[in-house]
Amino acid sequence: MVWISAEISNLKVPSSGHAYFALKDKNAQIAAVMFRGQLKQLKFDLRDGMSLVGLGRISVYEPRGTYQIILEYAEPMGIGALQIAFEQLKQKLFDEGLFSDEHKSALPFLPARVGVITSPTGAVVQDILSIAQRRFPNIQVAIYPVRVQGVESVGEIVAAIETANHIGRDDVLILARGGGSLEDLAPFNDERVARAIFNSKIPFVSAVGHETDFSIADFVADFRAPTPSAAAEMVIPIKNELKSRCAGLTGRAHRAMHITLQALRNQIVQSNRMLVHPGRRVQDMRLHLDQLATRLRRDLLARRQHQRARFEQARSRIIHRGPDRVLSLQKANVDVLRIKLLQSTRIILLKHHERVGAAQAVLKAVNPSSILKRGYSITRTIAHRKVVMNANTLYPGQPLEIQLAEGRAKVMVQSASQSNNED
Amino acid sequence: MAKLTFEKALEQLEKIVETMESGALSLEQSLKQFEEGMQLSQFCAQKLDETEKKISLIMEKTDGTVEEIPFEDHNA
Numbered sequence: 001m002v003w004i005s006a007e008i009s010n011l012k013v014p015s016s017g018h019a020y021f022a023l024k025d026k027n028a029q030i031a032a033v034m035f036r037g038q039l040k041q042l043k044f045d046l047r048d049g050m051s052l053v054g055l056g057r058i059s060v061y062e063p064r065g066t067y068q069i070i071l072e073y074a075e076p077m078g079i080g081a082l083q084i085a086f087e088q089l090k091q092k093l094f095d096e097g098l099f100s101d102e103h104k105s106a107l108p109f110l111p112a113r114v115g116v117i118t119s120p121t122g123a124v125v126q127d128i129l130s131i132a133q134r135r136f137p138n139i140q141v142a143i144y145p146v147r148v149q150g151v152e153s154v155g156e157i158v159a160a161i162e163t164a165n166h167i168g169r170d171d172v173l174i175l176a177r178g179g180g181s182l183e184d185l186a187p188f189n190d191e192r193v194a195r196a197i198f199n200s201k202i203p204f205v206s207a208v209g210h211e212t213d214f215s216i217a218d219f220v221a222d223f224r225a226p227t228p229s230a231a232a233e234m235v236i237p238i239k240n241e242l243k244s245r246c247a248g249l250t251g252r253a254h255r256a257m258h259i260t261l262q263a264l265r266n267q268i269v270q271s272n273r274m275l276v277h278p279g280r281r282v283q284d285m286r287l288h289l290d291q292l293a294t295r296l297r298r299d300l301l302a303r304r305q306h307q308r309a310r311f312e313q314a315r316s317r318i319i320h321r322g323p324d325r326v327l328s329l330q331k332a333n334v335d336v337l338r339i340k341l342l343q344s345t346r347i348i349l350l351k352h353h354e355r356v357g358a359a360q361a362v363l364k365a366v367n368p369s370s371i372l373k374r375g376y377s378i379t380r381t382i383a384h385r386k387v388v389m390n391a392n393t394l395y396p397g398q399p400l401e402i403q404l405a406e407g408r409a410k411v412m413v414q415s416a417s418q419s420n421n422e423d
Numbered sequence: 424m425a426k427l428t429f430e431k432a433l434e435q436l437e438k439i440v441e442t443m444e445s446g447a448l449s450l451e452q453s454l455k456q457f458e459e460g461m462q463l464s465q466f467c468a469q470k471l472d473e474t475e476k477k478i479s480l481i482m483e484k485t486d487g488t489v490e491e492i493p494f495e496d497h498n499a
Contacts, residue, residue: 109430110470120480120494129478138476143494145480163483242433243471249436250464253457256443260453263446 004030004069005053005077011046019046023054023069031061031068038072043085051077086189089216093191098198104222105203108171110237113140115170115202117160120145124176124228131232136239142170148177153187161196161204172235173200175217176207176228188215197221207231372405379403382410391416429470436463 006023013019017036022029032054034046046052054074061068076084093099114132118124120143132139144160147153157175164170175197177188187193188208197204197220206221207228218224225231276284364370368378379388382399394400394416402409439460443453479491 109428109433115481133476138472140475140477140479141494142479142481142491145482159483160481163481163489167481167489239471242429243468246433246436246464246467246471249433249440250461252440253436253443253460253464256440256446257453257457260443260446260448260450264450 001055001057001072002069003053003055004071006030006051008032008046008048008050008052011048013046021046021048023052031066032056032071033068034071034074042074044076044088046074053077086216089189089191089194090219093194093216093220098194099219103198107203107205107223107235110242111139111171111235113142113170114232114235115142115144115164115173116176117144117146117157117164117173118176118228119148122178124178127229128174128176128232131229132236135233135236139236139239149180149184149187154190154192157187157193158196161193161200165199165201168202170202172203172205174205174207174225174228174231174235175221176231178228185215188217190216193217194220205231205235369405372403375405377402377404391418427466429467432463432466432470436460436467439463 004023006025006029009022009024009029011019011021017039019034019039021032021034023032024030039046052074053076054069054071056069056071056073058067058069060066097103116125116128118128125143129141132141142164144164146156146160148157161173161175164173175188177185185208188206194216197206197217203223204221205223205225206215206217207225207230208215208217214224223231223234225234372378380386380401380403381388382401385401388394388400394413396413396415398413400411400413402411439456442448443456443460448456478494480494482490482492484490
């Protein structure tokens with residue numbers, strides 16, 4: 001047996017199913033065969049231009065007399081065979097449209113029963129069940145027991161998917177497995193599993209492997225959950241939330257009904273108010289009338305009281321300044337005035353006395369008789385008894401009377417002349 | 424009428440409540456909607472509680488028939 005590392009060229013796979021190709025490098029080449037039995041063991045397809053590492057035995061092809069290598073095992077160089085197989089299958093199924101969104105179905109809102117395809121032992125199934133019970137107590141779960149690794153795994157998973165679809169009692173299926181290496185996850189990268197998932201009429205959630213690694217199952221499933229727990233959370237609603245949503249809506253319906261009824265009731269009350277029975281109206285008016293009468297009476301009373309108060313006030317004022325009081329006041333005034341009158345009369349009398357006295361003195365002084373006694377005399381005309389004051393008024397021969405201090409004398413003017421001398 | 428699901432019932436209930444809250448309904452309409460709403464509400468509540476907790480293992484027998492057996496729930 002020899003190990004050989006080279007590049008495939010001139011690959012031919014005739015109906016026999018054996019693969020014939022050349023393995024070559026820069027300097028040399030050798031014919032190679034891989035029989036159908038060995039070929040089927042490969043996780044990848046041989047391709048022209050592919051570099052591989054193979055284990056085989058050298059033999060001679062007798063009809064031509066050439067050496068050839070019969071490969072027992074081969075794997076792509078530089079990259080794991082599984083990885084290559086994975087990429088190839090992924091590409092193939094993608095091209096077929098198995099991953100396309102138009103084939104994806106929606107998750108049920110509230111699954112009546114959740115089908116879980118997984119190992120009945122181990123942490124995964126327990127995680128799913130505990131989350132299911134926590135979120136929605138009493139939810140029904142059907143477990144389809146399968147081996148999640150090993151040779152039997154693929155067949156069991158495919159059968160479980162088909163059985164679940166056949167029974168048709170699950171509203172959603174979860175295919176679950178904890179994380180693992182690419183080799184561990186091989187069943188979930190298997191083409192048969194992928195096709196079974198694709199053919200499932202029941203919405204399918206794949207929960208395989210790590211958060212970061214995707215399996216073929218993840219791509220085909222309607223939904224991919226990063227972990228089995230996440231799948232349970234994705235699929236199972238929280239019962240209490242639904243309950244409170246229901247209760248909230250019910251409460252709102254009650255309130256809305258109440259408000260509607262209240263509004264209608266108010267409307268009726270309003271209408272009733274506008275529609276008054278005539279008898280009631282009369283009664284109302286009578287009441288109103290009574291009220292008015294009462295008010296009127298009250299007003300009258302109040303007014304009377306007010307007037308009485310005013311009257312009392314006026315009367316007291318009259319009493320205060322009444323005739324008696326006025327009389328006494330006036331009497332006092334009269335007394336004062338009388339006193340004043342008497343006093344002033346007395347003063348006036350006194351003044352007059354004084355004036356009379358003075359006048360008498362003057363009179364005494366100007367009394368002609370007293371002048372006459374001092375030697376003066378008064379000359380009067382006889383005809384008119386006019387006092388002669390000016391000689392010019394006299395004419396000779398005019399009779400005059402001269403009054404002296406003692407007695408009178410009749411005389412005649414001899415001559416008269418005016419003299420400025422006062423004698 | 425198609426089989427009523429919880430989701431449909433909840434949607435209908437929501438719609439009814441919104442219509443009722445809009446206040447644009449007559450008394451008869453309101454009563455009808457209210458009655459329907461109450462029925463839906465009851466249906467929803469029932470749906471949430473009706474299921475009996477049941478966890479079963481689904482085993483396919485060699486003759487192709489399926490058998491359900493109770494599953495030991497270690498968390499219960």
